[in-house]
Structure formats: structure tokens, C-alpha cells
Amino acid sequence: MNHGPTAGLSLKPEHYADALARRADGLWFEVHPENYMSLGGPRLAWLEAVRREHPLSLHGVGMSLAADEPPDAGHLAALRRLVDRFEPFVVSEHLAWSTRRGAYHPDLLPFPRSRAALDRVADNVSRMQDALGRPVLIENPALYVALDGHDFDEVGFLTALHRRTGCGLLVDVNNVHVGAANLGYDPAAYLAALPAAAIGEIHLAGHALDAGGRLLIDSHDAPVAEPVWALLDDLLARIGPRPVLIERDDALPPFETLMVERERAAAALAAAAEAPVDA
Amino acid sequence: MRDLSAFQDAFERALDGDERGLAPWLAGGPADAEGLKVYRNTVAKGRLDALAANFPAAAAADPAGFAALALTHGRERPPARPSLMLYGEDFPDRLAAAGETALADLARLDRLWLEALFAADAPAASGGDFAALSPEDFAGTVAPPHPGVRFAWFGGDVVARWRRLRGAATAISSEDEAGGVLFVRIDGDIESLALDRAGFAFLDACRSGVPLGAAAEAALAAAPRADLQTVFARLITAGAFAALDRPPPAKGPRP
Structure with missing residues (x-):
């Protein structure tokens, strides 16, 4: 019996009642704090109710940490209020930029890792x-x-960031798979080079082939693909169990369909917990 | 100078379609254009999706017309902050300016629903709170609408059309009630209740800050045959009023 967070799901308003009622060992939920930065209202009340039953993670998409300017003070303060109110077990953000000089581009934009x-x-x-x-x-x-x-390279940059700031890493295995396919690197070597002790959470999601037929898109609108599950197994064998999240933002299926994927992640974690961790 | 700011300036221009400035940072080849297109499409889709999420009835009424105007709006009025919960405040005006008056009205109703969803929390006034007032105190009491309440009078069939598009079932007992709408928080959701002419005039007066006696007069002026007691009782039951800000009890005997 594991009492910490094991495998979790991203939480959408369509699934509030299901999430509130569902019980599963180690089940947890993750939301984007940007969707809860309101003065009040029923969504905050729903999240509070879910939080009373399950661990919660706040996964930001808008702090724009790689913009060449400091984070927005108002956005930071709003996030702090949510952190104080919901006491998440994890707070995370992206190695990307999106907001700059008062305009928000809703995406996770790249930059030269100089x-x-x-x-x-x-x-x-x-x-x-x-x-x-x-x-x-x-x-x-x-x-x-x-x-x-x-x-x-990205692993080197993330490792240096971890050493300099003490931040941990959230490894999105689907993004590694997508980036490796698009830019032509080896996803297994990427994952093998990450500092194991820094990894605090793992993301899984589905992807799609771009209309042009060449690029993979991190679309979050499909089940997790088999190559991504295989990368997860290898990563867990190396580093041991960490909280794993199934992300789904578009083409939202019924809650129990997501729970089936979540159970597969939970089984992978259970297997990793029993196996000796690779040196 | 190839610094981070210069790159981000060039990347923002590329999102707007001008990729020339990015040349110093691109590894080369046709793959660059394809990859940049992914970012450009994702940003445009992100703004479109946010508007479609915030204006679902308008989006459902005319998906193609909505998408065309939403893409333009996203480009010309991009979000100012990463929280998109209330993005598109001026989008109904754009629809109206484009001659899409029916879509604009649907979008205005969507917007009121959204504002009701994200407004501040506060206790609501109960029937007992009003019953505890003496008749003279009642007439002089100011009862502002609850911060999570929105209401409007549209007339015609706009509200009925909006309800059908949003799948909201609301009991309408008279034709008069079909013209107005009252958005309130009930059981963790936003409900759209019927609002007749008298109820709208009453709430509208309360919102403007006049006391209940004058609000009742306004309601009767708008609908002379209205049963004000029933109108008022329904508003209280719906939680339409914020907890009362009563005048402090007088100290000592009144002159």
C-alpha cells in the first residue's frame, strides 16, 4: 500500500464530480493555475473539494521563465495565493517563454540555450x-x-538550471519522443542523461502527426503512444518510481477511459517499485 | 547582437508571419518553415480556443463565421496575460461591428455567464434578513446584487436561442419572462433563470444603488400589474442579493 501520489490525471471541469468521488491508491490530480486565478466562483470551490480528497499539483503554463525579462509580479502573486490556498505537493513550470512585454502568446516557445x-x-x-x-x-x-x-543541449541546460537554482525537473516523456522525432536525436540517450535525483514528476500525453506529415505535434488529444510507454518503463527502471501524470486537454474522453491509462501508469510504477533501480 | 531579447523580438515577428529576422538562429532547410508554422498555428489556435471556450453559444451558432472573426480578434487583440479565463471582453463588440448582431447578442450572454462564473464570492442575503427589517427600514435599505449575479434584458428570442445553444433548460411561465435572464450560482454551476420585466427593473435599480422602496417603484413603473411580492421572493430564493449592508443601529432613543 502506497500512501503517496503515484499515477495522476490532469483535471478538467467536465470531470469534477468524477474526480471528487473516485478512490484509487495514489490517485492525484493536476491543474493549470492560470485557470483558477479568479476572485471566486464555483470552480475554486470544486477544486477545494477535490483537494480535500486527493493530492494536487499546480502546473503552470504562463510564467514565461525563458523570456528576457523577470516574471510578471501580478502573475507570481496570483500563483502564490493559489499555492497557499491549495497546498499542492508539486508546483511546476516550463523551460519556455510565452508572455513578453505585456502580450501572451498561448504556446511554449523555444529559445537558443545560450x-x-x-x-x-x-x-x-x-x-x-x-x-x-x-x-x-x-x-x-x-x-x-x-x-x-x-x-x-536541453539536458545540459536543465541540469545546469537544477544545480544553480535547486529546482527539480518534470520530465515530459512524450515531449522527449516528439522532440527527438522532430529534431533528430535519440530519446533513450536523452532520458539516460538526465540527473535521476532531480526528477520530481513525469508527464505522459498523446501526440499527433502534423498535416504536413513530417512533424509530431504534442497535441494532448489522444491516448499515450506505445513508444512513449516503452520510454517510461526504461526511465522508471533507471530512476525508480516518481509521480506520473496522464495529460489530456483536447478530445476529452469519459473519466473512466482516462483512468484506464492511469492504471497502466500505476502498474508501471508498481513494477518499478519492486525492481532494483539500475545503477 | 544575437542576444535573447533580439531572438524573441524576431520570433514574435515570425509569429506574425515575417520570418526574415529569425535567419541568424535558424539551422536552415525547409524544416524550419514547417516548424515555425507549428508555433504560429498553436498560438492562433490557442487564442481561438480560448474565445470559443469563453463564448460557446456564439461559437456553436455559426462555427465558421465565429472562427474567422475570432482569429482576427486574437491577432489584433492578443491576450495581455496568461490567464485566459476572462479573455475576450471586447469580442462581442467586434462581432457587432462586423454586422453580426445576432452573434454579438449571444456572445454578450456568454460573457455574462462567464463573469458570473469567476466573480468574487460573498454571502447572499436570505429571506430572513429581509423579514427582520421594519417596513420603514425595508424601504430605505440598499440591497446590491450578489457579486456572482449577472442579469440582462434582451427582449425577442435571443435568450431562448442562447439557452438552446447552451443546452440550458429553464422553466418559462410567461412570454414576458422570455426576454430577460438572471445568471446565478446554484450547486456549483451557473444557472440561467427566467427574469420578467418587473424583476429586471427591480434588480437594475438595486444595481444602481437606490434603496428597496425606490427599486419597487421602478419595477412597478416597468410592469404596472406585476406581483412584486412574488418577484422579490423569487429573487431572494435565487440568491440574487448580497448580504445586507444595514445602517448601524441607532444609539440611544431617536429624536
Whole structure:
């Protein structure tokens, strides 16, 4: 019997009542805090009710940590209020930018991973952690364009960020698979190079083939693909169990359909818990 | 200088369609254009999806017309912050300016529903709160609508059409009730209740800050044959009023 969070689901308003009623060992939920930054209202009340029954994670998409400017003070304060109210077991964000000079581009945008960018992102992560009074996890985004001007590969950049700021890592295995296919690197080697002790959470999601037929898109509208499950098994065999999340944002199926995927992740975690961790 | 700011300036221009400035950072080849298109499409879709989520009846009424105007709106009035919960405040006006008056009315109803969803919490006034008032105190009491309440009078069949598009079933007992709508929070959701002319005039007066006596007069002026007691009781039951801000009890005997 495991009493900590094992496998979880992203939570949408359509599934509030199901999430509130469902019981499963280690079940937890994750939401985007940007969807709860209201003065009040029933969604906050629903989230509070779900939080009384299950562990919760706040997974931000809008802090824009890789923008060449400090995080927005109002956004940080709004996140702090949610953290204080809901006491999430994890707070996470992305290695990306989206808001800049008062305009929000709803995506996770890439940047050249230069030394100067590392200075900026490390400063922004530290500002975020200071404002929240706790460490955060930083996630690898899906990548679609091969940029010039990198001083680090993504693993090297994330590792340096972890060493400089004390932040943990949220490893999105689907994004690794998608980025590897799009930019031509080896996903297994990527995952094998990540510092195991820094990994605090793992994301899984479905992807789709772009209309052009060449690029994989991190679409969050389909079940997790088999190659991604295989990468998960290898990662867990190396690092041991960590909270795993099934993300689904579009083409939302019934709650119990998501629970079937969630059970598969829970089984993978149980297997990893019993097996000796690879050296 | 190839610094982070210069890259982000160039990337923002590329999102708007001008990729020339990005050349120093692109590894080269036709794959670059395809990859940039993914980001451009995701950003445009993100704004469109947010507007469709915030204006679902308008989006359902005319999906193609809505999408065309929503894409334009997203480009010209991009979100200012990463929380998109209330994005599109001025989108109904764009629909109206484009001559889509029916869509604009549906969008205005969607917007009121959304505002009711995300407004501040507060205790509601109960029937007992009003019953405890003496008749003279009652007439002089100001009873503002609850912060989570929105209401409007549209007349015609706009509200009925909106209800059908949103799958909201509301009991309408008279034709008069079909013209107005009252959005209230009930059981963790936003309900759209019927609101007749007298009820609308009463609430509208309360919103403007006049006391209950004057609000009742306004309701009777709008609907001379209205049964005000029933109208008022229904508003209280719906939780339409914020807890009363009563005048402090007088100290000592009144002059």
C-alpha cells in the first residue's frame, strides 16, 4: 500500500464530480493555475473539494521563465495565493517563454540555450521559487524547430538550471519522443542523461502527426503512444518510481477511459517499485 | 547582437508571419518553415480556443463565421496575460461591428455567464434578513446584487436561442419572462433563470444603488400589474442579493 501520489490525471471541469468521488491508491490530480486565478466562483470551490480528497499539483503554463525579462509580479502573486490556498505537493513550470512585454502568446516557445539565456532563466526560476517559498519543477517542452546558437543541449541546460537554482525537473516523456522525432536525436540517450535525483514528476500525453506529415505535434488529444510507454518503463527502471501524470486537454474522453491509462501508469510504477533501480 | 531579447523580438515577428529576422538562429532547410508554422498555428489556435471556450453559444451558432472573426480578434487583440479565463471582453463588440448582431447578442450572454462564473464570492442575503427589517427600514435599505449575479434584458428570442445553444433548460411561465435572464450560482454551476420585466427593473435599480422602496417603484413603473411580492421572493430564493449592508443601529432613543 502506497500512501503517496503515484499515477495522476490532469483535471478538467467536465470531470469534477468524477474526480471528487473516485478512490484509487495514489490517485492525484493536476491543474493549470492560470485557470483558477479568479476572485471566486464555483470552480475554486470544486477544486477545494477535490483537494480535500486527493493530492494536487499546480502546473503552470504562463510564467514565461525563458523570456528576457523577470516574471510578471501580478502573475507570481496570483500563483502564490493559489499555492497557499491549495497546498499542492508539486508546483511546476516550463523551460519556455510565452508572455513578453505585456502580450501572451498561448504556446511554449523555444529559445537558443545560450549561457546568457541560462543566466536569465536561472534568475527567473530563483525569483519564482523565492516568491513561492518553495522549489519548483521545470519541464522540457515539445520542440519543433532546430535553432542555432545553443551553448547547451536541453539536458545540459536543465541540469545546469537544477544545480544553480535547486529546482527539480518534470520530465515530459512524450515531449522527449516528439522532440527527438522532430529534431533528430535519440530519446533513450536523452532520458539516460538526465540527473535521476532531480526528477520530481513525469508527464505522459498523446501526440499527433502534423498535416504536413513530417512533424509530431504534442497535441494532448489522444491516448499515450506505445513508444512513449516503452520510454517510461526504461526511465522508471533507471530512476525508480516518481509521480506520473496522464495529460489530456483536447478530445476529452469519459473519466473512466482516462483512468484506464492511469492504471497502466500505476502498474508501471508498481513494477518499478519492486525492481532494483539500475545503477 | 544575437542576444535573447533580439531572438524573441524576431520570433514574435515570425509569429506574425515575417520570418526574415529569425535567419541568424535558424539551422536552415525547409524544416524550419514547417516548424515555425507549428508555433504560429498553436498560438492562433490557442487564442481561438480560448474565445470559443469563453463564448460557446456564439461559437456553436455559426462555427465558421465565429472562427474567422475570432482569429482576427486574437491577432489584433492578443491576450495581455496568461490567464485566459476572462479573455475576450471586447469580442462581442467586434462581432457587432462586423454586422453580426445576432452573434454579438449571444456572445454578450456568454460573457455574462462567464463573469458570473469567476466573480468574487460573498454571502447572499436570505429571506430572513429581509423579514427582520421594519417596513420603514425595508424601504430605505440598499440591497446590491450578489457579486456572482449577472442579469440582462434582451427582449425577442435571443435568450431562448442562447439557452438552446447552451443546452440550458429553464422553466418559462410567461412570454414576458422570455426576454430577460438572471445568471446565478446554484450547486456549483451557473444557472440561467427566467427574469420578467418587473424583476429586471427591480434588480437594475438595486444595481444602481437606490434603496428597496425606490427599486419597487421602478419595477412597478416597468410592469404596472406585476406581483412584486412574488418577484422579490423569487429573487431572494435565487440568491440574487448580497448580504445586507444595514445602517448601524441607532444609539440611544431617536429624536
